[in-house]
Amino acid sequence: MSQEVQSRPAEAANAIRVPFVRPALPPLERLRPHFDAILASGRLTKGPYLERFEGAVADHLGVRHAVAVSSCTIGLMLVYRGLDLAAGRCQAVRPGGACPVSVMEPSSRDSAAPTSAAREPPGEVIIPSFTFLAGPAAIVWNRLRPVFIDVDPASTNVTPEAVAAAVTPRTVAIAACHNFGNPCDVAGLHRVAAAHRLPLVIDAAHGFGARQNGRPVGAGATAQVFSLSPTKLLVAGEGGIVATDCDCLAAFIRLGREYGNDGSYDAKFSGVNGRMPELSAATALEGMAILGEVAAHRRRLADGYRHRLSRLAGIGFVREASGSLSCHKDFSITIDPAEFGATRDAVRSSLALQGIETRSYYDPPCHRQTAFARYHDLDRVLAVTDSLSSRSLSLPIGPQVDDGVVAEVCEAIAAVGHDR
Numbered sequence: 001m002s003q004e005v006q007s008r009p010a011e012a013a014n015a016i017r018v019p020f021v022r023p024a025l026p027p028l029e030r031l032r033p034h035f036d037a038i039l040a041s042g043r044l045t046k047g048p049y050l051e052r053f054e055g056a057v058a059d060h061l062g063v064r065h066a067v068a069v070s071s072c073t074i075g076l077m078l079v080y081r082g083l084d085l086a087a088g089r090c091q092a093v094r095p096g097g098a099c100p101v102s103v104m105e106p107s108s109r110d111s112a113a114p115t116s117a118a119r120e121p122p123g124e125v126i127i128p129s130f131t132f133l134a135g136p137a138a139i140v141w142n143r144l145r146p147v148f149i150d151v152d153p154a155s156t157n158v159t160p161e162a163v164a165a166a167v168t169p170r171t172v173a174i175a176a177c178h179n180f181g182n183p184c185d186v187a188g189l190h191r192v193a194a195a196h197r198l199p200l201v202i203d204a205a206h207g208f209g210a211r212q213n214g215r216p217v218g219a220g221a222t223a224q225v226f227s228l229s230p231t232k233l234l235v236a237g238e239g240g241i242v243a244t245d246c247d248c249l250a251a252f253i254r255l256g257r258e259y260g261n262d263g264s265y266d267a268k269f270s271g272v273n274g275r276m277p278e279l280s281a282a283t284a285l286e287g288m289a290i291l292g293e294v295a296a297h298r299r300r301l302a303d304g305y306r307h308r309l310s311r312l313a314g315i316g317f318v319r320e321a322s323g324s325l326s327c328h329k330d331f332s333i334t335i336d337p338a339e340f341g342a343t344r345d346a347v348r349s350s351l352a353l354q355g356i357e358t359r360s361y362y363d364p365p366c367h368r369q370t371a372f373a374r375y376h377d378l379d380r381v382l383a384v385t386d387s388l389s390s391r392s393l394s395l396p397i398g399p400q401v402d403d404g405v406v407a408e409v410c411e412a413i414a415a416v417g418h419d420r
């Protein structure tokens with residue numbers, strides 16, 4: 001069951017007074033001139049705003065290429081396809097190796113497409129189970145096998161040590177996530193990936209606004225793939241960004257978002273329509289001007305939540321590593337039922353009755369979902385993931401929330417526990 005579907009019964013019964021999320025959009029007067037120009041030009045796609053947006057993001061992230069796509073999911077799918085992992089040929093991060101992500105080899109690339117002989121996925125990608133389902137979906141769509149591993153309970157991200165322990169000769173890539181906007185250890189993961197000559201793909205869907213060692217997250221991996229959907233800090237409506245330093249991978253994504261057609265109408269491989277429309281690119285381009293403010297507002301709200309909720313027994317918080325600054329795409333707490341005196345679900349229901357919308361990310365975790373359970377032996381218990389998914393509660397955060405709302409939500413939580 002999806003997070004959206006899960007949250008409906010309570011919402012339907014009680015009017016939502018405090019929505020979980022509202023998009024952080026630039027003022028309409030800043031957007032309107034761009035929309036007018038786009039509509040007057042008749043150029044709704046593949047136009048100047050896309051180019052300006054991609055250039056601005058590449059500068060902001062400090063990467064050679066920021067390729068805009070229609071969603072993070074499509075970006076992840078194209079990245080795995082571009083790395084040609086199904087054929088085990090990717091050497092994009094192999095030190096000194098020539099990058100083989102060639103857009104000029106249509107026959108060899110499409111030979112990696114599913115055939116009747118290729119029933120079993122040939123390669124494995126190590127990925128946390130405590131993440132959003134789009135991550136493993138992009139792997140499975142490329143006929144690769146997700147290998148789910150546990151996360152660190154404090155950061156809710158995978159650690160380099162856990163990833164290193166999971167590498168086998170069948171591993172073809174390492175996937176990680178900046179969960180809830182909390183940066184994962186990109187440098188440590190890159191070291192593990194480089195030691196095993198594997199590409200590192202980071203699901204940076206939550207990453208805009210997050211910082212690590214004084215820089216926005218986005219560099220340092222084979223690719224980091226961002227989402228620009230309405231729940232994120234930088235919003236395009238729908239959209240994604242593939243950030244990479246690899247010229248060949250970037251060229252592949254540019255071609256892949258365009259059906260594999262380089263303009264000759266002779267498709268070089270089977271691609272998709274993964275383009276970002278001009279109205280979306282213009283919205284996100286203006287959004288970059290307010291990104292710092294949007295992130296600062298979330299950090300203030302997160303501090304407020306933390307300050308008030310730390311007085312309650314049994315409430316846990318996501319920990320940022322030293323040098324890392326979460327953007328708080330989500331503000332997620334854990335609720336220990338024994339210490340707090342009530343379960344996460346009881347708190348969630350009580351808040352819903354008061355019109356306060358929350359989410360229970362990620363319940364069920366990926367390794368227990370219908371689409372992915374076949375890839376996981378349930379005897380291999382992911383204890384932290386199971387615990388987090390039953391205890392984690394994401395609270396309202398964003399432009400619709402102020403200090404008063406934080407106080408109200410915290411009081412509503414406190415009223416359910418022992419301390420009531």
Ligand SMILES: Cc1ncc(COP(=O)(O)O)c(C=O)c1O
Nearest residue numbers: 071072073132134203205227229
């Ligand atoms: C961690 C994570 N990865 C990927 C995605 C998919 O992003 P998109 O909706 O842009 O495809 C999401 C969506 O929220 C997400 O939370």
